[in-house]
Amino acid sequence: MVDEVLELLRERGHRLTKPREAVARALLEAEDWLRPEQVWEVAHHYCPSVGLVTVYRTLALLEELGVARRIHLAHGCHGYAPAEMHHGHHLVCRSCNQVLEFLGTEDLAPLIAQVSRRTGFVVEEHLLELVGRCPACQQT
Amino acid sequence: MVDEVLELLRERGHRLTKPREAVARALLEAEDWLRPEQVWEVAHHYCPSVGLVTVYRTLALLEELGVARRIHLAHGCHGYAPAEMHHGHHLVCRSCNQVLEFLGTEDLAPLIAQVSRRTGFVVEEHLLELVGRCPACQQT
DNA sequence: TTGCCTGTTGATATAATTTTTCAATAAGGA
DNA sequence: TCCTTATTGAAAAATTATATCAACAGGCAA
Incomplete structure (x- = not known):
């Protein structure tokens, strides 16, 4: 490795x-x-x-x-x-800053292809961050 | 406003x-x-x-x-x-750092709903960044 | 193996960005 | 208008990242 x-x-x-x-x-x-x-x-x-x-x-x-x-x-x-490791995206808790990985890259492929076609950019990588509150921190 | x-x-x-x-x-x-x-x-x-x-x-x-x-x-x-204004996402050129906005939030709604269901997170916002090369910078 | 050339390194200094501190100020209700 | 207290601005400090440069070490050639 x-x-x-x-x-x-x-x-x-x-x-x-x-x-x-x-x-x-x-x-x-x-x-x-x-x-x-x-x-x-x-x-x-x-x-x-x-x-x-x-x-x-x-x-x-x-x-x-x-x-x-x-x-x-x-x-x-x-x-x-x-x-x-990072072919997934991440989910960040706004309160405790924990980061969870989740998969789902393939869902973005059509979107990326479309953007690429419209703008002429060659998209080399992408980053999807969802920010919110984890279950534990919702209770505060 | x-x-x-x-x-x-x-x-x-x-x-x-x-x-x-x-x-x-x-x-x-x-x-x-x-x-x-x-x-x-x-x-x-x-x-x-x-x-x-x-x-x-x-x-x-x-x-x-x-x-x-x-x-x-x-x-x-x-x-x-x-x-x-920022309901769209952004597209960053790795060489010249220009940032382009593009729309497409609705495409992510199902994905976000799914992640939310699976993890218990309340997703408050999201950020999608595509990084690549703009047409001009591809020629170097 | 030995020596040389040059890419790499680490310490320090520097830069760039963001946050903290705190006395002075001004918003807004009484 | 007065009073309370949130808010402000300047300066200092903290954080994070980069530039500089002499010393070092990797790897090719002999």
Whole structure:
């Protein structure tokens, strides 16, 4: 899994380094999306010397390679999820900020095709965020 | 238009102030979404003394009232659009960052209803972002 | 294996954006 | 008009992300 990413890096002419491996590993083993700083905490475990700056750089690189996906959060900072995990969309609770993934990408295909036809855009990815209140937070 | 917002503010127990009116006016007359600083520039025109901090506070308040909608942009900062304008979604060009609005909310209604039923979430708003390349940027 | 070239890194500084603090101000009811 | 208190604006602080640059290390060639 991580190996495939490292292989991809090499193919594209990037060097294989410990920091990059650590960041890739941290992201890929995530159960959920992580904020850059959280990625850093985990990556740190694999490569103690890794700096936060490199985490940012590597996440951007992984996004470019299609391995990571950037998520836009309600409160302004960014999160990243492994790309294959994020073929679903997310559901954010406005109160407790929990994020639930749900599937349903195929429902959007016709819409995307239509938009693409009308605007000339090549749509490379999409993000559907539903914001609301989870069952627990509705009771407040 | 602005009057309705002011009325809504009063109904909810908020005070009617020049800065709030200026921010509401700036946002409502926008052709497109604006970043907080852009809102400030326009609001400034209606209330020269208004500070950027108040713009942030008022935008948050307007969002709470359902008058403004927060938009999550690719590069991390936020933008706001009048709520009624933003019943469409947006299409972001990865290269030049231009944002196009497009309609199609009704297509999502069944999906939202289904998710709501399955998860127990009350979905209050949604955001669909398509990211890709605009016709001009495809040629690079 | 050794050495070299150059892509990468990490620390620091910097930038950009948003939030907090708090004294002064002004809205709106009495 | 007066009083209470929500609201404001300026400055400071916090947060998040990026730029700079000398030191380092990956990987190819010899």
